[in-house]
Amino acid sequence: MSGPRGGAVVTGAGGGLGRLIAALLVERGHRVLVTDVNGDAARATADGLGASWAAVDVRDEAEVDAARDRIVAEAGRLDVWVNNAGVLATGPAWEQQPATRRLMLEVNALGTVNGTVAAIEAMRSAGGGHVVNIVSLAGLTAVPGEAVYAASKHAAIGFSLSTLADLRLAGIEEIDISCVCPDGIWTPMLHDKLGDPASALSFSGRLLRPEEVVEAVRKVLDRPRPVTAVPGWRGVQARLADAVPGLGLRALPLAVAQGRWVQRRMLARSRRRGGRPED
């Protein structure tokens, strides 16, 4: 892509990681459309950044397409689309309500499909662009306590890589798709999970600061890569566990115990701080 920067859309950008990614795109000179299912949150993010906003539920294809059309109308073309919206409900699949399982699959998997397809349509007519999908290490390996979430993130990664292959087979070299797969990040998604044993694995590595993931997004914007794990060594660990599943499954109780230990330590610290989450 050359010339002045065009438009960018971030889904689920009313808070957490999405808000910081929207700020990064504004800083890089894009005209940004901040979207979230929570319109008030999207508006608050956009107001703070001098961006525009729209209430968009990523499960709804028509709303996603309308956001795409709006940024093309406002900015002239679409350069970057970030599928960031996500939901996490923990616990074994058989203990979850059908509506909860459906929500995770629809937001995390179908939402990524809707955003990617909408973006590709605009990028094909504009001569190129970059879709960045915020996935998770849960898209690369087994995560006890987060089975349906892991299923939705595996779907997001399988779809992204297959679509990238389809683009190349169709001779379309100017559109990239990059998946960013972070370990646990200290965002609102995990703020209420310190007492939740089912989410222990999210705490079993070094909990990431959202800024570290934004840095990874900055790097893929400069140099697209199909899959980036954050941190890299956890990606290697996840892929090794996946290459030898029998061995990986036997090692999981150790990782879960480590995550529980971190959760208890953080919970005790937050109680000492009068219930305030860590910074």
Ligand SMILES: NC(=O)c1ccc[n+]([C@@H]2O[C@H](COP(=O)([O-])OP(=O)(O)OC[C@H]3O[C@@H](n4cnc5c(N)ncnc54)[C@H](O)[C@@H]3O)[C@@H](O)[C@H]2O)c1
């Ligand atoms: N926090 C973590 O530990 C972690 C780890 C790996 C990956 N991720 C992924 O990072 C992304 C951002 O998560 P976060 O940690 O900032 O979480 P978050 O809960 O702080 O933010 C998620 C945002 O998505 C929005 N959203 C939910 N359903 C939506 C829908 N149907 N349509 C549009 N927006 C919707 C929410 O309103 C919220 O603003 C997610 O895809 C998540 O799965 C998070």
